[in-house]
Amino acid sequence: MAIDQLVKKVDGLSLAAVTDKYPTCHPEINPLDLYRAHLANVLTEITGVDHAIIYPNISWTASLDKGDLVIAVPALRVKGKKPDELAKEWAEKFPENDPLFDKPLVSTYFLTFYVNKAPLVESVIPMVRQQGPEFGRNKFSGLRDPKDPSQGKKRIIVEFSSPNIAKPFHAGHLRSTIIGGFLANLYEGAGWDVTRINYLGDWGKQYGLLALAFEKYGDEEALKADPINHLFQLYVRINADMTAEKEVIEKQKLAGEDVTELEANSLDEQARRYFKKMTEQDAAAVAQWKRFRDLSITRYKATYARLNIHFDDYSGESQVSEDAMNQIGKEMADKKIATEDKGAMIVNFADFVPGKEGKRLERPIVRKRDGTALYLTRDISELLNRHEKYKFDKMIYVVASQQDLHLKQLFKIIELLGHKDIADKCQHVNFGMVLGMSTRKGTVKFLDDILRDVADKMHETMKKNDDKYAQVEEPEKVADTLGISSVMVQDMSGKRINNYNFNMEAMTSFEGDTGPYLQYAHARVSSIRRKTDLSEEDLASADLSLLTEPHAVNIVRLLAQYPDTVQNTLKTLEPTTVLAYLFKMTHALSSSYDQLKVVGSERELMIARMALYDAAKTVLGNGMRLLGLSPVDRL
Ligand code: ARG
Structure with a gap:
């Protein structure tokens, strides 16, 4: 069901009216926004607390087994009664047959809400399908004035x-x-x-020195072929010259000789003069x-x-x-x-x-x-x-x-x-350090060296599986992409401020929460579609009410969390917030495949499940691209 119809059905409101009531609420791009708005509406009736206070205090949960949404009663600041008692009282008053939620669970002063499965499944999958690469984006949060888009975007x-x-x-x-x-x-x-x-x-002076080095040792061809390495080599060479020269000057000074002329013509002095010319x-x-x-x-x-x-x-x-x-x-x-x-x-x-x-x-x-x-x-x-x-x-x-x-x-x-x-x-x-960043060919100097080495390593790993390797169209290109994913995912795994060890073995493994594993998960969910002959129209007309198994529902609950995850990341500014979400999704997917067979299932069920996996692929891909990764469809 389209989300605007659902909004109308549960609260009798138009989308515009919902956003008017809750300014940051946009159910058309974030399914959980609808759930929050509805919850705030219902709870206002029960508690007498203003809806504007309830809405921002509805939090998401750390994992699916802790529910979908949660409220800490003390946050609503109701005086006169203990929060534990209030929680119990409100839970009892919560309607038996709410269209979107089951009756809440109470633990101490927390109210935990589980969504009613069917409306979620039937609204989230179409929303992901319809929005595709846009799902998870939120064009509203960057507006200067959310009520007046003509004021433009923040910069x-x-x-x-x-x-x-x-x-x-x-x-x-x-x-x-x-x-x-x-x-x-x-x-x-x-x-x-x-x-x-x-x-x-x-x-700075060092670029004067570099110019001198080029006059002395430069090679036009080498410069054009690989400027970064050539300039670096020149830089190393001229610095060695300079160190040697300084030693000579020091020695002569100690021997009591006059070094005025040597100093006046030294590389250091020449570099200073050259740089002065640059500044002039x-x-x-x-x-x-x-x-x-x-x-x-x-x-x-x-x-x-x-x-x-x-x-x-x-x-x-x-x-x-x-x-x-x-x-x-x-x-x-x-x-x-x-x-x-x-x-x-x-x-x-x-x-x-x-x-x-x-x-x-x-x-x-x-x-x-x-x-x-x-x-x-x-x-x-x-x-x-x-x-x-x-x-x-x-x-x-x-x-x-x-x-x-x-x-x-x-x-x-x-x-x-x-x-x-x-x-x-x-x-x-800010961010912490990378420890021990060296490759098999020595200490890393340039980004290209790192990427080349990691890609080589991935290529070796891929070759170990002959059958699969034969099916990959451009193995070198895939190895390159997997190598880059390895480096990036390792970098983004922890909090930014933590140091980490540059570990080539660990980052290129297909086991554990690594870049190659993430790519593998994306390739696997992509491959299911190739094994069916289903068209876009088939998927669009899927009977989603057939998705009732806990594995299917849990994947949908995770899909629904993606826009919130991105919004939360705007607060943490931590890549790991997105990455941790993606791994939750890959784990949910991998444990579902045996339970939710696509190929071999009766046609209607096959279509419904394919629509589910297709949505999961979209969200995995969106998250990966947000991190800067290029999702692969086959490896
Ligand atoms: N080039 C500097 C370095 O390598 C980093 C520059 C950081 N940005 C700045 N605005 N200071 O250490």
Whole structure:
């Protein structure tokens, strides 16, 4: 039954009237919203508590055996009686034959509600079918004014990945890329206008040094073929030269020799001069640097594409204007936020922030003695500039927890500058470390190396099953996808802040809650359809009342939870919230196959079950794509 008919039937309301009554309630995209609205309506009658208080206090449960919805009676703040007694009293008064719920269960002061199966089954499956890839998205939550869509969407900037050109793409960048890509998808699905920014480490004396290295050792062909590796090799080589040179200078100094000339011509000094030329917009120096940058970006883009990630803007430290930084520097000095300390400008947070917190923020330098700006200074300017340019409602920085202090300092300085409103829109989404990230070919340097190694490993595993392997059309491509899934699922399994071990064996296994297992579950549910000759029309006309077995009903109850899971993820900002849901679904599916045979069942039953599995496939796929995975149909 279509959800609008169901709403009409149970509460005599139109969809619009329901949303008018409960502003965040949208039964047309979230089946449980209808259940909550109805429950709030019924309970208002019984309890006398205002429906607007009841509705937000209806929670979901941790697992299906704990019911579908639950209310903690004390949350409704009814005075005069003990919550336990109220719970009992209200449960008794709950109507015997409510169209959507069984009579609630009471344990201490909790009221637990189980949905009445048939209406759920008959409304959820058609909704998933009808919405397909849209199911789980919620275009309302990103609206500036939910009552007036013409006010447009809220705008969010997600800054993530942000590697440093010519330096290794380390685990911190990997995690930022995975988590940031996911968050961008999440907000997009929630109806926000999302801008993805990659803030490259692409400026500083080291890029002067890199240009010198290219003059000395560069190879045009190698640069074009694999800029990221070539630039890295040059960087390693010139750094070795520089270390050797420093040793020579030290030795001569110790021997009492005059090193003035050596120092004046040292690589370090040359690099400094070269970088100075870059900052002064010397055409040749800027052109060379830009070429390195552009070639690197082209390569990064190809790698990001393998992860289904793109950026709207490749910004970077180089893009922050010296003028803007000078201006901010002056403003900080005028407002006495930055003060002089041995020729440098520092922010002594203890002067502004009382107690321990002020000490914890330390005394960062914002301008060195020689006038150069620092990482923090650039971030200050860049943040204000982005606000100017994008007028964002929210900005997320996806950066390792090693930089917690840096981002706290940044946001606090923005606040001290008089922009508390802007600081409040910014959020640091942090994460822990990856331990032992090395591949069989040595320590990981670049994202491509990791992905290649994991794909090789998956390919080996796939070859072990000859029969199946022969059926896979593009085994290398599938191995690549499975490899990427392995890395991503391992990364997203725990809470972001936890460290984890990079474990190639564990992540590529088909056993346990891994990427390959998730892909396998999706491929298996996809394969059922191939074994039947059912058309879309058959599925659309399925008699869903035939789905009465507990296994079937439980899958539907999980399907109904998907939109809530996504909404909850907007609060936790944890990929594991979605992932844990998906594994619950795969477990429910795998235990159902023996009970709910499709092929071999009588035709009407076959159609009904196929409609169920088809809906499950849609939701699994939607969740996987939200995480940034590419679901496979065969492996
Ligand atoms: N490139 C930096 C690094 O590798 C990360 C940049 C983080 N973003 C920022 N706005 N500071 O450590």
